[in-house]
Amino acid sequence: MTVAYPRALPCGVLTTSFKIARGMSRNLIHSGVTQVREFAEPRWVASFTYAPMKRAGFQDIEAWVDSLRGGLMDFYAHHPLRPFPVSYPFFPALGWNGIANVTSIGVNTIGVAGMLANFTLKPGDMIGLIEGARRGLFRVIEPHVGASGLLTIEPRIVPGVFTGATICNVARPVCVMTIDVDSISGEQTAGQAAPFGFSAVQKVY
Secondary structure, three states: OOOOOOEEOOOOEEEEEEEEEOOEEEEEOOOOOEEEEEOOOOEEEEEEEEEEEOHHHHHHHHHHHHHOHHHOOOEEEOOOOOOOOOOOOOHHHHOOOOEEEEEEEOOOEEEEEOOOOOOEEOOOOEEEEEEOOEEEEEEEOOOEEOOOEEEEEEOOOOOOOOOOOOEEEOOOOOEEEEEEEEEEEEOOOOOOOEEEEEEEEEOOO
């Protein structure tokens, strides 16, 4: 069977950290002024720890990690504990695939249309952008109610990465990530279930 990349993140994550990493410098000037500068594009960094598994499940995850070839190959990462907006824990029951039209793209805003009537997004919900093979993942900052409107998001959208051909996704949105090979943790004991974990960082471009 041919492996397609980027690979999908396997299910079964028990604990995760999913946060925005920012390349920042801070300068405390003698006069009392504090200067803060951002010198790199913000990006998602995440850790994934799977619930203890017996041999069959453990070796499945182990093989999936091996297929990433130490980070040479990528995978699609989503927030495993926030796959859908918090107001819709049983999202598939809505009968909507979660895809909406994008009407505008700003630095920290996404204009959308074509969602369900009175659709609710709350701060902390995850949304995504899709354009061809490109994927963007963002966190909603301000609440939104309605089938259309302007969403305020973080991290910022890199200019030129997404265009008018983009669509928005609120159902298990993803970004492209590269595994940190030094973070891989998995040790088995005979006859016992064992956890497996690793960390990864987003590829912005």
